[in-house]
Amino acid sequence: MADYTLQEKEGFTVLGIGTExxxxxxxxxxxxxxKSDFWKSVEQDGRLDALKAVAANEYIFAVNEAVNNQMMHYAGVMTAETLPExxxxIQFPEGTYLVIEGEAETSEELSNTLTGIAFGQVLGGLEEYAYVGGPNATVEMGQRNGMTFGEMWIPLVKK
Known part of the structure; x- marks a missing residue:
């Protein structure tokens, strides 16, 4: 099974620009x-740069969330500010999170790899915790040695 940790996190808010x-x-x-088409769009039209300008840190969030029976995907940043666009x-709850670290050549590859590990390998094998919905995110944290590195954060509840 893939390497992962369970971490306690305080609640936080991600300001997102999304697509169904x-x-x-x-x-x-x-x-x-x-998702790939959406990210190309927000990078090319400047919306991602606008988010980065109000960010509290360097992290870029790729958030997945079900809202009103719609599968939503967001580009986001941690911030207390808002933007018209x-x-x-997106409210992430305080509590226990599944955290999986990784690195890849691109942001898209990082997100796909971590999502596959989380939902294809780790979540089904957890005995004491379960994912019952709510937002989850791939968090791009930076570049090192030419690779993009980051983590997948998934809120869990005790079974």
Whole structure:
């Protein structure tokens, strides 16, 4: 099984610019393409730079959340500020989080790899905790030796 830790985190807010994912939740290729297209768009049109300008730290969040029966995906930053182009202030609860570290050549590869490990390997094997929904995020933390590094954060509840 993949390396992971369980960590206690204080609640926090991520300001996000989002899109609804239209692919079926089992269509990994379709979801990946939609996310990739969305990230290219927010990088090219300056919305990601606008978020970075109000960020409390260097972290870039790729957030997944079900809202009103819609599968949403957000580009976000940790901040107490707001922006007109932001679509949601995403509340992450205080509590226990599954944290998986990783690195990859690109942000997209990092997100896909960590998501696959979390949902394909680790969550099903946890005996004392469960993921019952709510926002989860891949957190891009920086670059080192030409690689993008970061973590997947998934809030858990005690079974």
């Amino acid at each position: 994912l239209k692919s079926d939740y089992t269509d990994f290729a379709g979801i990946s393409k939609e 932001a679509t949601r202030a």
